Amino acid sequence: MSSATDYVSSLVPRRWTRTTNSYLGDLFENEYALLVVCLGPALALFFLVAILPMAWAFNLSLYEVSTLNPVWTWVGPGRFVDILTSSGFQNAFVRSLVFGFGSVAIQLVLGVGLALLVNKDFRGDVLARALALLPYMVPAVVIGMVGQFMLNAQYGIVNLALLRVGLLDQPVAFLGLPETAMATIMVVASWKFAVFVTLLTLARLQSIPDHFYEGATMCGANAWQKFRDVTLPRIQNVILIAALLRTLWMFNKFDIIYIMTRGGPGQTTTTIPLLAYEIAFNQYELGQAAAIAALMFVFLALWSVLYFRVARPEEEVRVA
Amino acid sequence: MTQIVGTYLSYRQAARIKSISYQIVVWATLLTLMVPIIWLVIGAFSGLEALLSGNISRIFSSITLEPIRQVFFASNFFTYYRNSLVVAAGVVVFTVVASTLAGYGLTRVQFRGKKWLARLILFGYMFPPLLLSLPMYQIWRELGLLNSLFGLVIAEASVPLPFGIWTMWLFFQTVPLDYEESVWMAGGSRWHSFKDVALPQAAPGMIAVGIFAFQSAWNNYTYPKVLISEDALRPLTTGITQYAVQNYVFWNQVMAIAFTIVIPAFLMVYFLQKYLLEGYKATA
DSSP: OOHHHHHHHHHHOTTGGGGGOOHHHHHHHHHHHHHHHHHHHHHHHHIIIIHHHOOOOOOTEEEETTTTTEEEEOTTHHHHHHHOOOHHHHHHHHHHHHHHHHHHHHHHHHHHHHHHHHSSTTTTHHHHHHHHHHHHHHHHHHHHHHHHHHHTTTTTTHHHHHHHHHHOSSOOOTTTTTTHHHHHHOOOOOOOOHHHHHHHHHHHHSSSSSHHHHHHTTTTHHHHHHHIIHHHHHHHHHHHHHHHHHHHHHHOHHHHHHHHTTTTTTTOOOOOOHHHHHHTTTBBBHHHHHHHHHHHHHHHHHHHHHHHHOOHHHHTTTOO | OOHHHHHTTTTTHHHHHHHHHHHHHHHHHHHTTTTTHHHHHHHHHOOOOHHHOHHHHHHHHTSSSSSHHHHSSTTHHHHHHHHHHHHHHHHHHHHHHHHHHHHHHHHHOOOTTTTHHHHHHHHHHHHOOHHHHHHHHHHHHHHHHHTTTHHHHHHTTTHHHHHHHHHHHHHHHTTTTHHHHHHHTTOOOHHHHHIIHHHTTTTHHHHHHHHHHHHHHHHOHHHHOOOOOOOOGGHHHHHHHHHHHHHTTTTTHHHHHHHHHHHHHHHHHHHHHHHHHHHHHHOO
């Protein structure tokens, strides 16, 4: 301890005295000024890109606003009733739920499995982990386009391979058929986003000390028992957090669906964000789009309450 | 298993067989998962006709640098690339600075309402970019930030910021206050203790936040899609779709652009995965 203190003291040259502080140094001296300097940039951004748009959306949602017409016409809260009872919104909401929960289920299985697989130390483990983490780093645009390319009915590798193996007797346009489009996007998106689960799980797995496993081995535990009694209790919380966050994010996924199908064929892959985009930029109804956004904020707030109740993330940083 | 095998093989040999079979399972799994990336790379170096024929041997015999060359000499490629790099750099700098400062402030200063502020920041995780971008489109238009890279940086910095603050908050908690206090006792100011003691200790966290911010900005599609309509200001993510819409049959060129987008991402995870895992370890 004292050596650390000595080391730190040695860092301080003579000229650093309280009388020769810089302007910035003065700001750090005062508790309130320090708070403003530290939290100012983050809170300013937070206000500009989150609080203000949300307030704006809630206000706008009560008006009829078209991008083509600058006049705002009052509509009132009845708009929310109209939207909630419209079949377009209800169907999109159900599709969002299907996409959200369905793809998260795939991601959890794939993500945790992959994390367990690359967690061990072996030759080439750095490369293996980099490859396992790569899909998350590849932009959704790229994945969407590669997906389109691979799933094409005429020259897509997936069709060619399935025909060759004999699982199909004629090519299928996976993204072009109402029956297969949603499931196909779910699989492609899960491929990318499972890696988020892998990242969280892998980080937690790496923090489990080896002697836990050594102890279990000495007590005669087999691989399954070690997983159940040593690994699982330590990763179940992180899996829960990942599941809650991922459901929230998948529910709001826009880019990958938009690139692969634009919400089609028909409306079969039009989830809530695609519906909002369509209404804002193709029908020019900004007020209605804002109302959908506002409804989603309410829904997300409810989901977040669940997240805070169940996962208690702020207890992780012992808030004093 | 090892016991039965052990009667025939030495323990060392059994362990070796086990390790090799484990590695085979790992690499076979990863190879299967990498099929889309492998196909992307093949596509980026193939002739278009061969690629569309779907004949594997024809594709392999058509391997060429032509798609890469065509993409490089396409008028907008370097513009898109430059825009992406400028935006990513802006997002990384802002996110790292803002979250480091915020993390330090939240750890070292006691004030009322801290718990609610923590929740507010975590709430930032929850904002769906598309739904925020719709009202943002209006606000940005009022502020004159539509079709500006600066406006795009501000919007995109909001995505990694909550994670960044969270990570730095956790990192500064691992730096004992004693270290900083000893600087003060030696006559140093708070600024010095922050700059020379706390900051170096939190450096791995800052790197993790930086990587996360980079990949978030590098991947972002939604904000440029909504906030940028001028072609010269598009980053790669929306630029590439522009390219594909114009020449949607040139799959080899599209894959070539995709290849140039994936390369930085791969290098980043390969060399910096340690820090990335560290950052997630802190937040997990």
